[in-house]
Amino acid sequence: MSIAIFFDQWSPKRWTEALRKALPDTTIEIYPDITAPEEVTFALCWKPAEKVLVGFPNLKVVQSAGAGVDHITRTQTLSESMVLSRIVDEQLSEDMWEFLLAAVMTQLKNLPKYVDYQRQQTWKRQPYRGIQNTNIGILGLGVLGAYVAERFAELGFPVAGWSNSPKNITGVDSHHGEAGRQELLSRTDMLINLLPLTSATENILDKNLLGTLKKEAFLINVGRGPHLVEEDLIALLDSGHLSGTLLDVFRQEPLPESHPFWQHPKIQVTPHVASVTNIESAVTQIADNYMRFHDGRPLLHTVNIGKGY
Ligand code: NDP
Numbered sequence: 001m002s003i004a005i006f007f008d009q010w011s012p013k014r015w016t017e018a019l020r021k022a023l024p025d026t027t028i029e030i031y032p033d034i035t036a037p038e039e040v041t042f043a044l045c046w047k048p049a050e051k052v053l054v055g056f057p058n059l060k061v062v063q064s065a066g067a068g069v070d071h072i073t074r075t076q077t078l079s080e081s082m083v084l085s086r087i088v089d090e091q092l093s094e095d096m097w098e099f100l101l102a103a104v105m106t107q108l109k110n111l112p113k114y115v116d117y118q119r120q121q122t123w124k125r126q127p128y129r130g131i132q133n134t135n136i137g138i139l140g141l142g143v144l145g146a147y148v149a150e151r152f153a154e155l156g157f158p159v160a161g162w163s164n165s166p167k168n169i170t171g172v173d174s175h176h177g178e179a180g181r182q183e184l185l186s187r188t189d190m191l192i193n194l195l196p197l198t199s200a201t202e203n204i205l206d207k208n209l210l211g212t213l214k215k216e217a218f219l220i221n222v223g224r225g226p227h228l229v230e231e232d233l234i235a236l237l238d239s240g241h242l243s244g245t246l247l248d249v250f251r252q253e254p255l256p257e258s259h260p261f262w263q264h265p266k267i268q269v270t271p272h273v274a275s276v277t278n279i280e281s282a283v284t285q286i287a288d289n290y291m292r293f294h295d296g297r298p299l300l301h302t303v304n305i306g307k308g309y
């Protein structure tokens with residue numbers, strides 16, 4: 001039994017050191033330097049190369065190094081007998097909350113606009129919004145969405161959320177289904193996308209959905225790049241529908257130099273930093289999951305492979 005690490009974009013160095021410390025008796029290798037592929041039973045992945053896992057006939061557990069699993073489900077063929085697991089970490093929820101709070105408050109008080117005005121030496125007041133009259137809509141009320149929804153509600157924002165199944169979250173209006181989504185969108189001033197990327201949610205942020213929002217609404221996408229139909233967003237922004245958007249995730253990361261998002265006056269770009277996995281706490285979870293697998297106990301934070309999240 002051994003663990004193999006498949007990281008196509010992140011450096012595996014600190015992860016490998018931490019994992020070797022946590023599991024000193026376990027063989028841990030980094031792809032492509034795997035000495036015995038048939039010994040690999042547990043794969044730790046972040047954006048693994050397309051179909052790379054087929055070369056490991058005895059693989060039983062595929063562990064995402066982050067909260068999302070789309071980088072695995074969209075590139076690998078997982079058998080029904082495999083277990084897919086992900087990171088769920090309180091600090092990840094807290095960091096997401098802090099990022100979204102900063103994004104929303106900055107927007108409410110027009111701070112990006114004043115940065116532009118300063119560059120033009122323009123003294124001009126803008127009308128601003130307060131917390132009580134800013135409706136927040138959140139797509140996805142899972143571990144992250146539910147957490148941030150409750151925090152926004154505690155601050156006094158009117159908050160509504162949308163998920164597959166109804167939720168009971170203090171201070172949050174729960175919606176589900178097509179009609180529920182329409183109702184949420186038509187009232188929303190700030191739309192936050194925290195859905196996982198699955199076949200059901202790909203391209204969900206299109207002209208129909210975004211067009212249902214109020215004219216002055218603002219979009220924050222911290223889910224995944226392929227949720228968004230980029231041409232639809234640009235067309236809506238250019239036509240004066242939507243006041244702007246903050247995008248943290250993209251179809252191609254890093255965002256290519258020539259991409260129109262970089263220069264668009266209504267688009268703010270952040271480099272996939274809304275909430276970054278903490279290596280130490282992630283490795284503690286991963287080592288725990290490995291020992292659970294080793295001892296035949298149920299794993300933590302497993303994902304329904306059929307549903308894709
Ligand atoms: P969860 O799996 O815990 O939650 C997913 C939520 O989405 C659930 O409420 C689920 O509904 C809902 N959902 C899924 N599919 C649909 C659908 N078709 N229609 C309506 N609702 C749906 O995920 P997390 O909250 O942990 O994470 C969400 C995503 O955030 C991750 O997948 C990742 O893409 C992104 N992320 C981004 C980061 C960043 O830095 N930008 C950092 C970490 C994560 P139900 O509860 O009813 O099943």
Ligand code: OXD
Binds near residue numbers: 065069275276
């Ligand atoms: C994650 C992410 O899924 O960083 O953890 O986006």
